[in-house]
Amino acid sequence: MTEFSQFTITDAAYEAATRFVEEKWFDSANEAGKFAAAYAIRCHFGEINPGSLYYPGGTHNYGYSSFDSDGSWETIIKTLYNTETPRAYFRNLIIWGLEDMGRRIQESGILQITDFL
Numbered sequence: 001m002t003e004f005s006q007f008t009i010t011d012a013a014y015e016a017a018t019r020f021v022e023e024k025w026f027d028s029a030n031e032a033g034k035f036a037a038a039y040a041i042r043c044h045f046g047e048i049n050p051g052s053l054y055y056p057g058g059t060h061n062y063g064y065s066s067f068d069s070d071g072s073w074e075t076i077i078k079t080l081y082n083t084e085t086p087r088a089y090f091r092n093l094i095i096w097g098l099e100d101m102g103r104r105i106q107e108s109g110i111l112q113i114t115d116f117l
Contacts, residue, residue, distance in 0.1 A: 002099075003062075003063050003064075003085060003088065003112065004088075005063060005065070007063065007087070007091045008053075008057045008058040008060055008093070009033070009041040009058050009060050009062065009094060009098070010055050010056075010058045010094070010095055010099065011059070011060070012099045013033075013036075013058075013095045013098035013099050013102070014029065014058070014060040014066065014098075015102060016099065016105070017029035017032040017033055017060035019102070019105065020113075021049075022096070022103075025113050026037075029060075030066050030067050030114055031063065031100060032068060032098065033056040033067060033085070033094040033097075034094070035072070035097075036093070036094050036096075036097025037073070037090060037094045037097055038097075039088070039097045039101065040096050040100070041093060044096075048096060049087065050081065050088075050089040050090075050092040050093050050096070051081065051083060051085070051088075051089060052100055053095075055091075055092065055095050062070060064087055064090075067094070068087075068090065073085045073086070073090050074087065077090050077093075
């Protein structure tokens with residue numbers, strides 16, 4: 001199965017990624033997105049199933065390879081979730097992680113990267 005080469009993220013995920021960049025925690029939204037996926041896996045692995053998450057298309061478009069240029073995320077996701085659609089899972093983990101972190105930041109009013117490690 002050939003998966004997509006472009007994907008979109010939700011407005012809420014984009015806003016969270018942008019805030020991380022503005023606060024100088026990351027140089028780009030892509031880096032924030034990868035961190036968000038790692039956070040989702042590390043802190044919520046048994047709680048969420050990225051295969052059952054649904055996020056409608058958004059207006060913030062990215063090339064998949066800008067997140068996973070060497071294919072290592074694809075390999076990790078295939079291994080962890082035993083899926084034939086690792087890119088879709090990765091996109092969902094990025095969005096879920098960014099939205100979750102964004103909610104927590106909104107609730108507390110404080111952005112501390114260490115809260116998500």
